Amino acid sequence: MRIFIAFEGLCDPIDISQDQTVSSVKLMIKDYFHVQLSDNKQGHRFLELSYAGATLEDDWVLADMGIMPSCTIKCILKEEDKPVLHVYNAVTRETIPIMGSIFLLTTTVSSLKSLVSLKCGLPVSMFRLSTQWGVELYSCNKLDDYKMDVGTTLRLDVWDGWSEFLRGCFLGHICTIRRKLSEEEPISKFQQRVALHLAAFFGHLELAGWLLKKGGRADEPVGVHPYRAWCRDTDHPDIRKCPVHVAAEAGQLLILKYFINNNLLCLEVPDPQGLNPLQICIKHKHKHCVLYFVTKMWSVVSYPGLSLPIGAYLKIKGWLCKARKQIAARKLLSKTATFNTRVGDIVLVDGFTPLEMTSKPKRKANKAGAAERSCALPALPQIQGQKENNLFPLCSKASQNIQSPQVQAAGRAPEKLRNRKVKSRKTMEILSGENRNRNRNVWKSRVPLPPISRDTNPRPQFIYTSPNASFILTSSLESFSEHSGRTPRENAIYCLALASAFKEKPWLQQLGMARSLARRAVLKPV
Numbered sequence: 001m002r003i004f005i006a007f008e009g010l011c012d013p014i015d016i017s018q019d020q021t022v023s024s025v026k027l028m029i030k031d032y033f034h035v036q037l038s039d040n041k042q043g044h045r046f047l048e049l050s051y052a053g054a055t056l057e058d059d060w061v062l063a064d065m066g067i068m069p070s071c072t073i074k075c076i077l078k079e080e081d082k083p084v085l086h087v088y089n090a091v092t093r094e095t096i097p098i099m100g101s102i103f104l105l106t107t108t109v110s111s112l113k114s115l116v117s118l119k120c121g122l123p124v125s126m127f128r129l130s131t132q133w134g135v136e137l138y139s140c141n142k143l144d145d146y147k148m149d150v151g152t153t154l155r156l157d158v159w160d161g162w163s164e165f166l167r168g169c170f171l172g173h174i175c176t177i178r179r180k181l182s183e184e185e186p187i188s189k190f191q192q193r194v195a196l197h198l199a200a201f202f203g204h205l206e207l208a209g210w211l212l213k214k215g216g217r218a219d220e221p222v223g224v225h226p227y228r229a230w231c232r233d234t235d236h237p238d239i240r241k242c243p244v245h246v247a248a249e250a251g252q253l254l255i256l257k258y259f260i261n262n263n264l265l266c267l268e269v270p271d272p273q274g275l276n277p278l279q280i281c282i283k284h285k286h287k288h289c290v291l292y293f294v295t296k297m298w299s300v301v302s303y304p305g306l307s308l309p310i311g312a313y314l315k316i317k318g319w320l321c322k323a324r325k326q327i328a329a330r331k332l333l334s335k336t337a338t339f340n341t342r343v344g345d346i347v348l349v350d351g352f353t354p355l356e357m358t359s360k361p362k363r364k365a366n367k368a369g370a371a372e373r374s375c376a377l378p379a380l381p382q383i384q385g386q387k388e389n390n391l392f393p394l395c396s397k398a399s400q401n402i403q404s405p406q407v408q409a410a411g412r413a414p415e416k417l418r419n420r421k422v423k424s425r426k427t428m429e430i431l432s433g434e435n436r437n438r439n440r441n442v443w444k445s446r447v448p449l450p451p452i453s454r455d456t457n458p459r460p461q462f463i464y465t466s467p468n469a470s471f472i473l474t475s476s477l478e479s480f481s482e483h484s485g486r487t488p489r490e491n492a493i494y495c496l497a498l499a500s501a502f503k504e505k506p507w508l509q510q511l512g513m514a515r516s517l518a519r520r521a522v523l524k525p526v
Contacts (some may be wrong), residue, residue: 001017001068002015003069004071004072004074005072007075008077012032014028014032016062018067019061019062019063022049022058023058025073041044044079044082045080047077048076048078049073057388082150082151083151084098084150085150087116087154088154090359091158091163091166098119105143106139107143108142109138109143112129112143113139113238114236114238121201121246121250122198123194124236124238124239125222125224129156130159132153132154147205157357157359160356164176165181165195166194166475169204172199172207184226186332188226193222193223194209195207197246200244200255201247201250203247209258219266220242221241226345227356242266244259245277248277248286249281251281251284253286253292256277256289264313265318265321267297268314278293278297294424297310298310389421436457463486491516498517499517
């Protein structure tokens, strides 16, 4: 069966059989027209056959498609570029392809981070890049220094404990962002600037409005994390990029209108390359944004009896804002002043301090360890002639599982061994006394009570008064202190400390439990 192949302005006949597949026909066309095909890391060059406007798959048979003799099949040579690099985003768990030529591998890491930031929307100060073997890529180095090949997959990591916060920024969830803001004021301000940057990139208008009401500014750069406040010499230039620049790059017209209506200075703020938002929109070919900026730049600001072109108005307002900042910095009254590193703050040194950008969740305290620390109380001293579990049955359950060591067979030990045992026994008694005093201070500080009052008022009269009433009261207190080893006040503090371990119960129930424990300690016979 003879068919015709239309390829690059030619139409030549080829003899084939009806039971052949499309892939075998492609091999015949390749040999007939001497076409060079390739499939490597840099790109994919292949042939595509179409008949009656439909693309033919490689495993299809010609007879099944109704191709008859003298039919014409169109052949197209296609080239498909493969990504030069892949970047795995640890926050979204997606792989970002980085397209370009092989010359991208000869550029600096700083240029690569700029491309990744344009792809995923994260500021360059929010993430770090590393190889599959955990080697971090520094902005001042070149990609050739790390010996990377075409198609290498890199890893993108963010600050520890920020993953859920960033997911909330990606989706525009204000509740998640408010809940995940740091308690440290400098870090919280940096988080708000990052959130405004992402709101401008993804077009979250409600989130942007909430952040501007909290004091954010669209003409303020994102900057760096407070822990890296001493790295200005090696900072990436894109840290001076403002949210209005990000919105102009992404073509978010509604966000741009909101920013400019909130602050007209956004019209003239330059980016790290010296371009204003209008020039950025022209560079990225956002026609609708360019029309809006042109209309805005040729407008007039009107006052009673005075009208100013927008250019002159922006110059005057810029001078006023600059003077206000200088005055506020001198008087130290500005709440929006830039954060400076102080003595005692954390400073990260690349290659020396532990990494803080591994995308790990926020470190939580060990609940088991916290529970042990909160509930660990000193054991009650043994009362002569009485078992401990009779005094506090609630505390005796834990001690029932403790097994005493087996007693060795009776026999006379050597004299050195007996002396050693006597010395160790005396040492244990001294240490136990010290531990008892230390533990007493622990449970005293656990329940703060008012100081002992020196009450000089007379005691209330009993119904049946006798000359021995005061003696009965004082003798009972002295008896309790003698047998329990604690004063009544110390016993009350101890019982409150025991009851306070049950944090899931209301305070009044804890107080009732403390009363019950104190009553048992008093009423149990000695």
